[in-house]
Amino acid sequence: MFAKGQTVIQYMEQLAPKHVAMEGDKIGLQLGTLQKEIRSVLIALDVNEEVVDEAISLGVDLIIAHHAIIFRPLTGLQTDTPMGKVYEKLIKNDIAVYISHTNLDVTEGGMNDWMAEALGIEDATPLEDIHTDKLYKLVVFVPKDHHQNVLDAILNAGAGWIGNYSHCSFNLEGYGTFMPREGTAPYLGQQGKLERAEEVRIETIITDSVRTKVIQAMLKKHPYEEVAYDLYPMDLKGRTLGLGRVGRVAEPVTLEQFVERVKEKLNVPAVRVTGNLNRQIKKAAVVGGSGGRYWKHAQFRGADVLVTGDIDYHTAQDALMAGITLIDPGHNAEKIMKPKVADWLKDKLAEHKYETKVHASAVDTEPFMFR
Template sequence: MFAKGQTVIQYMEQLAPKHVAMEGDKIGLQLGSLQKEIRGVLVALDVNEEVVEEAVEKGVDLIIAHHAIIYRPLAHLQSDTPMGKLYEKLIKNDIAVYVAHTNLDVTDGGMNDWMAEVLGIENGSPIDDIHTDDLYKLVVFVPKDHHQRVLDAILNAGAGQIGNYSHCSFNIEGYGTFLPGEGTDPYIGQQGKMEKAEEIRIETLVPASIRSKVIQAMLKSHPYEEVAYDLYAVDLKGRSLGLGRVGKLAEPVSLNSFVQRVKEKLEVPAVRVVGDLNRQIKKVAVIGGSGGRYWKTAMFRGADVLVTGDVDYHTAQDALMAGITIIDPGHNAEKIMKPRVAAWLAEKLSDDKYDTKVHVSKVNTEPFVFM
């Protein structure tokens, strides 16, 4: 059995929720339809002619890419232009293209965490916050014999996170009263008779981003046909997600040594470096893609070096004078996402017994040749 397109994307959006993307980012389904069975998925950094040919050869129905193929509004769709030919080939072969960009960058366990992990950055935190979850207090009343079942369902759905503590809740025993009316089928008691039941009041915190998921889990596990619960906003903020990661290395190293680590771990043949190669590096900031404009923020966060792509000449000059070093491995270093996204999707599909195959694109989409 093959997964439907919407099912594959539901898995993808568990990893990279759309609501955490930066405003105006071009994400989501960009071409084709998800209303079909997906025999195969190809995970790519970019979508170019070679990647589309690879997709055709592998017989996939969906490409999941990091970079958009439609970034600006189209003035026309002419099949005699390079991009027009690309779109035409995708459409003729019924291959959909879905994009996860800044939502994949900022999410926990996403692009910037992967880059921080391979570079040895410990306890990394965002360089610049862009999304903070609002919090809600959930209160639900449960009969004693179903208390643990409902509590587990709520907490396992993601409620109850306070800082680095998970599964936090407060539980109070008491009595609930109700009178089942005509047409009811009460779990406890009978129609037309006042009932007094031993119940437990569960209280916990729910982030806005998973509010629907938690409520659905609660309702599914609760035995009552009419569940008594309250959900109200509280004047607290949940976890923050943001661009980049900054943290310390296990041991200080020279900039020269760290440069070699960057080349090896990000699999790039060359990097551009700003700063003294003999300088000792302890705290590192990393931003996938083009993050040169965040050098001041990285320096304010105490970073000795910023690892990011596409740094322009004047930004490099300003950073050099300010005393922060920069390593530019290029934008294509983000290819680190391909095997990791593929592994995530493959595991989800396998767990649910789907036969849909997930492929890692073998095409090198680096536009530069290093001489």
């Protein structure tokens, strides 16, 4: 059985939820439809004509890419232009394109964590906070004989996290009263008669990101026709997600040694670097893509070096004078996401017994040559 397009994207959004993307980012379905079976998925950094040809040869129905194919509003669609030809091929071959960009950068276990891990950066935390989950107290009243089923459903859907503790809840036994009126089909009691039922009050914490999932799971398992529950917004902060990562280098090395590590682990033939090659690197920061503007964030957090792409001349001069080293492996270093996303999605589909195949694109979309 092949997964439907919407199912594939539901799994993808478990890894990189849309709501954590930076404001204005062009993410989501950009071309085609998800209302179809997906026999094969291609994970790509960019979508150019070579990538589309690769997708066609593999029988792909859906491309999940990091960089948008429609970044600015289209005023026309001419198929005799380079990008117009790409759109035409995608449409004629019924290949949908879905974009996961800054949401994949920001999420835990996403782009910036993969890059930090590859470079040996430990205990990494975000360079800049982007999204903080809102917290809610969920209170629901459940008949005693259904208490455990409803509690398990709520907690397994993601409720009950406090720090690194999961399945946190408070449960208090008591009595609930209600009178079923005309037109009702009560689980307990009779129409027109006051009912007094043994119930359990369940209290737990949920985040905004799992709120819908938890409520749906609760309603599905709850036996009552009309479920009594409350959601209270809390002033406490939930999990904070952010852009970039900074942390200590597992074993301090010289800048020259760290440069070689960047080239090897990010699979780039050359980098641009500033500073003294003999400098000791004890703490490092990384930002996938174009992150030159974050050098002050990295310096404030005590980093000796910032690894990021697309650094301009004046930014390099300013950072050099301020005493922080920069390493620019290019924007294409983000290709680390291709096998990572492919493996994650393969496992998720296999877990649910789907036959949908997932490929990591083999096309190198680096526009620059190194001589």
